[in-house]
Amino acid sequence: MSQSEFILDLLNSSVDQGEKLGVDFIEARYDDLQLTTVALINDIVKQSSAFQRKGIGVMAYFNGTPGYSYTPELNSEGVKGATKRAINLAKSTDERNVMKLDFDSIPAIKDKIVVDVKKHPKDIEFSEKLDMLKRGVSSIKEVLEPTSTTGLYGEMFGEKYLVNSEGTEIYWAPVMVDIRMGSVFMSEGKQAQSFTGTGASKGLEFFEEKETTPEQTGLDAGKYCKEQIDAVAAPVGKQTTLVSPLMGGVVVHESFGHLSEADFVVTGQSPIADRVGEQLGSEHVTIIDEGVSPYGGLYLPYDDQGVKTGRTVLLEKGILKGYLHNRGTAQKMNAELSGNSRAINFMFNPIVRMKNTYFEKGNLSFEEAVEHVGSGVYAVDMSGGQVGLDGNFMFNCNRGYLIENGEISKPLKNHALSGNILELLKHVQGATKDITIRTGYFGGCGKNGQFGLAVGFGGPNVIMDQVLVGGA
Amino acid sequence: MSLDQVREKILGITDQTLKYAKDLNIPSTEVFVYSLSSTNLTDNKGKVDSRDGLSLGVGIRAAIGKKIGFASTTGFDEESLKATLALAHSIAKTSPENPMFNGFVTETKTSKEGILDPEIPDLDAKDMIEHCNIMGQGFDSSDTRLISVTYAVNITWGGYALGTSEGCLASSLITTYGANSMVVVTEAGDRKTAADFVQGREIKPVEGLTANAMKHGLDSLGSEAFGGSEILPTVWKSREAAPFIAFPLFSGLSGSGYVEKRNPWKDKLGEKICVDDFTLIDEGQNPEFESCRSIDAEGTPKQTTTAIENGVLKTFVFDKMHGEAANLKSTGNGLRGGTWGGIPFENPPGVGPNQILVKNVGKNLDEQIAETDKGILITGTPIGLFTANPVTGDFSITTNDAFLIEKGEIVNPLKSISIAGNYNETFQNIVTIGSDRESSEWPINAPSMTFKGHTISD
Numbered sequence: 001m002s003q004s005e006f007i008l009d010l011l012n013s014s015v016d017q018g019e020k021l022g023v024d025f026i027e028a029r030y031d032d033l034q035l036t037t038v039a040l041i042n043d044i045v046k047q048s049s050a051f052q053r054k055g056i057g058v059m060a061y062f063n064g065t066p067g068y069s070y071t072p073e074l075n076s077e078g079v080k081g082a083t084k085r086a087i088n089l090a091k092s093t094d095e096r097n098v099m100k101l102d103f104d105s106i107p108a109i110k111d112k113i114v115v116d117v118k119k120h121p122k123d124i125e126f127s128e129k130l131d132m133l134k135r136g137v138s139s140i141k142e143v144l145e146p147t148s149t150t151g152l153y154g155e156m157f158g159e160k161y162l163v164n165s166e167g168t169e170i171y172w173a174p175v176m177v178d179i180r181m182g183s184v185f186m187s188e189g190k191q192a193q194s195f196t197g198t199g200a201s202k203g204l205e206f207f208e209e210k211e212t213t214p215e216q217t218g219l220d221a222g223k224y225c226k227e228q229i230d231a232v233a234a235p236v237g238k239q240t241t242l243v244s245p246l247m248g249g250v251v252v253h254e255s256f257g258h259l260s261e262a263d264f265v266v267t268g269q270s271p272i273a274d275r276v277g278e279q280l281g282s283e284h285v286t287i288i289d290e291g292v293s294p295y296g297g298l299y300l301p302y303d304d305q306g307v308k309t310g311r312t313v314l315l316e317k318g319i320l321k322g323y324l325h326n327r328g329t330a331q332k333m334n335a336e337l338s339g340n341s342r343a344i345n346f347m348f349n350p351i352v353r354m355k356n357t358y359f360e361k362g363n364l365s366f367e368e369a370v371e372h373v374g375s376g377v378y379a380v381d382m383s384g385g386q387v388g389l390d391g392n393f394m395f396n397c398n399r400g401y402l403i404e405n406g407e408i409s410k411p412l413k414n415h416a417l418s419g420n421i422l423e424l425l426k427h428v429q430g431a432t433k434d435i436t437i438r439t440g441y442f443g444g445c446g447k448n449g450q451f452g453l454a455v456g457f458g459g460p461n462v463i464m465d466q467v468l469v470g471g472a
Numbered sequence: 473m474s475l476d477q478v479r480e481k482i483l484g485i486t487d488q489t490l491k492y493a494k495d496l497n498i499p500s501t502e503v504f505v506y507s508l509s510s511t512n513l514t515d516n517k518g519k520v521d522s523r524d525g526l527s528l529g530v531g532i533r534a535a536i537g538k539k540i541g542f543a544s545t546t547g548f549d550e551e552s553l554k555a556t557l558a559l560a561h562s563i564a565k566t567s568p569e570n571p572m573f574n575g576f577v578t579e580t581k582t583s584k585e586g587i588l589d590p591e592i593p594d595l596d597a598k599d600m601i602e603h604c605n606i607m608g609q610g611f612d613s614s615d616t617r618l619i620s621v622t623y624a625v626n627i628t629w630g631g632y633a634l635g636t637s638e639g640c641l642a643s644s645l646i647t648t649y650g651a652n653s654m655v656v657v658t659e660a661g662d663r664k665t666a667a668d669f670v671q672g673r674e675i676k677p678v679e680g681l682t683a684n685a686m687k688h689g690l691d692s693l694g695s696e697a698f699g700g701s702e703i704l705p706t707v708w709k710s711r712e713a714a715p716f717i718a719f720p721l722f723s724g725l726s727g728s729g730y731v732e733k734r735n736p737w738k739d740k741l742g743e744k745i746c747v748d749d750f751t752l753i754d755e756g757q758n759p760e761f762e763s764c765r766s767i768d769a770e771g772t773p774k775q776t777t778t779a780i781e782n783g784v785l786k787t788f789v790f791d792k793m794h795g796e797a798a799n800l801k802s803t804g805n806g807l808r809g810g811t812w813g814g815i816p817f818e819n820p821p822g823v824g825p826n827q828i829l830v831k832n833v834g835k836n837l838d839e840q841i842a843e844t845d846k847g848i849l850i851t852g853t854p855i856g857l858f859t860a861n862p863v864t865g866d867f868s869i870t871t872n873d874a875f876l877i878e879k880g881e882i883v884n885p886l887k888s889i890s891i892a893g894n895y896n897e898t899f900q901n902i903v904t905i906g907s908d909r910e911s912s913e914w915p916i917n918a919p920s921m922t923f924k925g926h927t928i929s930d
Contacts, residue, residue, distance in 0.1 A: 035818075041732060042732060044568075044570050044571065044572065045567050045568050045570060046570065047542065047820060048540070048541055048542065048563050048567045049541075049542035049543065049544070049563070049818075049819070049820055050542070050543045050544075050559055050560075050563060051531075051543065051544035051545065051818045052543075052544065052545045052546065052552070052556070053546055053818075054545070054546050054547065054552075055546050055547070057525075065520060066521060066522075067522050067523075068521075068522065068523040068524075068525075069523070069524050069525050070523075070525040071525065071526065072526075072527070072528050072529070072546040072547035073528075073547060073549075074547070074549075082525070085524055085525075088597070089522040089523070089524060089597050090522075092522075092596065092597035092598050092601075093513065093520045093522050093597050093601065096515060096518075096520050096601050096604070097515075097518065097519065097520035098518035099516075099517060099518040099519035099520075101519065125566075126563065126566045126567075127566055130566075130567075130568075147733060148732060148733055148734060184733075184734065191863045192863070193862075193863060263516075263519075266517075266519065267516045267517040267519055267620050267622075268517060268619045268620045268656065269516075269517075269619070269620055269622075269656055271663060347525060347527060348523070349521070349523050383859070384858050384859045385856065385859055386855035386856050386857070386858070386859070387855065388665075388855055388872075389656075389665060390663055390665065390872065392855060392870060392872065392888055393855070394855045394856030394859060394868075394869060394870050395856075395859065396856070396859030396860075396861070413861075413864075414861040414863075414864075414866070415868075416856060416859060416867075416868040416869075418856065418868070418870050418890060420888070449512075451814070468890065470868030470890060470892055
């Protein structure tokens with residue numbers, strides 16, 4: 001018996017067991033994901049680690065009530081135990097569960113997806129990966145004499161299987177690589193730091209692309225760090241701000257995307273619940289979430305309920321069009337399936353999460369957008385932030401520039417951008433016609449204890465008025 | 473499986489894995505074996521979700537002199553353990569030397585274990601639903617201002633074992649219980665969220681959690697705009713004071729940051745960095761705290777470390793490698809998974825805080841409010857706390873969970889405000905370190921505190 005047949009047998013045995021025990025619906029997932037992280041700190045390989053996440057998760061629905069359990073024990077006994085526990089949880093909690101999110105049957109899917117990768121990380125020697133980091137760090141040193149350097153490499157690949165009681169059987173093999181570079185620099189008693197880089201749902205050929213070679217990432221890290229020495233304080237107060245694809249992508253993901261997740265909507269926690277059809281933003285705002293985007297980013301063909309990922313228009317010319325769903329919330333709200341039910345690994349049940357979330361492009365050139373701002377801030381990159389379920393957000397912009405007289409001028413010191421997304425969307429004044437979407441191994445989205453889920457975010461450069469700029 | 477059986481199993485797996493390592497001729501090996509059972513139940517406006525499972529895994533460091541490799545796997549099957557050993561060994565072979573690395577822990581030495589609650593492994597979903605019922609008593613669920621109520625109960629039990637080829641073999645067990653209730657309320661366009669919780673190593677009473685959250689939420693409605701910008705004192709409830717000061721303390725106490733010259737306090741050892749009353753302890757031995765373990769995540773006994781005493785920085789906190797790189801010793805702060813979580817066995821050890829405690833000094837929260845002529849009472853954790861500039865210490869954070877204080881009285885709740893300042897100045901501008909303390913969800917715990925010199929604006 002092949003490994004594939006063995007896994008499918010285990011998963012199907014879970015489904016059979018669930019059907020015999022009288023559940024309405026049961027799905028079983030198998031993950032075998034291998035992740036590797038290499039950290040080159042001050043030219044020392046401080047961390048070189050590989051880890052494997054391998055196990056099975058079972059979701060059972062009894063009378064519309066879910067129960068989830070998992071096991072890393074890949075044998076009949078382990079899977080039987082997890083299945084039994086999932087069913088027991090569903091049955092034990094059914095009486096209290098008054099908000100049933102059951103769903104109708106859909107046609108079974110049989111599919112197998114293997115991403116076309118030219119330089120798969122599993123085929124590349126460790127020394128070649130370490131060499132990329134060393135080349136990146138050397139490039140930093142071409143720009144300045146750093147006090148400290150950081151080079152990070154990350155890769156993830158593996159296999160995922162999903163079967164359910166509708167007869168669906170899906171296999172796919174995800175892959176992702178990422179490189180980040182950072183430096184700390186001191187000059188004339190002043191200290192500056194930078195951190196930059198990105199990843200992709202690709203193989204190591206990604207680092208042969210002109211903008212994402214390790215050398216270019218290192219040069220960027222050096223340049224951004226060096227220019228910080230002469231940075232000026234950001235103008236505080238409400239500013240017209242041009243946000244970069246990266247910055248705008250994070251803002252739209254964190255601030256608006258989470259509010260549009262239907263599990264927050266059906267429970268009334270989201271302030272945009274029951275507001276479909278309302279004009280929430282200006283006519284310049286269209287927000288999309290999709291699994292496979294023509295602009296790159298995360299490659300996600302199916303969600304973890306076996307639903308083919310689609311393209312969801314959340315906001316169209318400022319009008320709220322819909323939400324992000326799992327099968328249960330979609331049926332409850334009479335909406336189309338959007339393929340947003342995702343779990344970070346087999347130890348977690350799928351919950352409503354984003355895929356690639358971005359502002360749709362506008363019609364301005366970059367120069368026109370800067371000229372439109374006239375006087376304000378160009379916010380390019382960030383180093384952390386927080387949001388609230390009320391739409392309030394706060395992001396630390398660690399790379400930004402002053403815009404004066406319609407032109408980009410001096411680099412700015414770290415500053416905070418804050419506001420309420422529902423207010424801010426009304427003040428979007430336009431966007432450029434180019435789109436970039438990024439994803440990565442490092443970072444990721446956190447929700448309900450599931451931290452570091454890979455998502456894609458980006459968009460064009462977006463002009464926002466009334467962004468509160470603080471002096472952090 | 474009982475807790476005793478968990479201990480026996482993880483020690484057995486550790487010992488067996490070390491034997492496999494010997495068979496594979498790995499010169500030096502450290503094995504971290506982890507087993508944690510968990511059950512989580514949430515009721516979100518009647519939408520109930522539940523999850524349980526057993527997280528099993530092994531993290532292995534293999535060393536050849538100063539060359540180290542790390543690999544981990546889920547599960548304990550023999551094939552995976554041997555493959556993980558081989559992978560860690562192969563990574564070590566191809567890695568350059570790490571000059572800071574000076575070997576694994578060489579002996580079995582343990583300190584005190586924390587409290588274990590034998591009833592926690594026996595809790596099932598029905599018990600947890602009953603806990604939700606109890607925490608939901610005593611509030612008016614028909615109040616039209618209430619949008620949603622969430623109840624959650626989480627339990628874990630299990631432990632980890634640590635073994636090295638140099639002779640360390642030890643284990644540490646834990647039980648945890650957490651329950652919380654959150655409400656969303658609204659009135660006349662004003663919308664507020666409020667919560668209350670309990671957590672610890674034992675099952676805790678949950679009566680009144682929803683009622684407390686509801687009272688806080690309703691008290692916060694009817695908020696008014698602050699209107700302008702003004703430099704004022706800020707009075708922080710205990711649960712909010714702790715995360716407010718967490719960011720500079722976590723980075724300032726980091727021994728790895730000190731060795732790698734990233735620590736903003738790297739040149740401040742022995743210097744006065746805070747007001748006289750400020751004493752800070754890194755607590756790894758209070759049996760009620762989750763941080764209390766007999767060993768840290770690389771086999772060093774946990775301890776209690778006074779990091780700041782009467783305002784003077786006395787030491788940083790270290791794991792073994794960074795402690796020795798600084799010509800000092802580990803302070804029992806080897807942590808796997810990072811300060812904010814992560815799967816422990818998937819991470820090699822790094823430096824992290826145990827439970828950081830600000831020592832109580834003076835007046836309680838009510839007394840601090842009474843002594844404030846004009847200021848802001850912070851009653852909810854602001855957003856943006858971890859976006860402070862690590863180089864300059866500048867911060868700018870926002871909250872919509874605050875009240876205006878005038879002439880020693882709470883006047884009204886406030887709409888969203890921003891609070892800006894500089895952490896280096898903030899520690900010199902502590903007006904009062906309080907005498908009252910609540911439990912914290914963070915690896916830091918502080919009494920209520922009052923600071924001066926923060927810029928408040930909206």
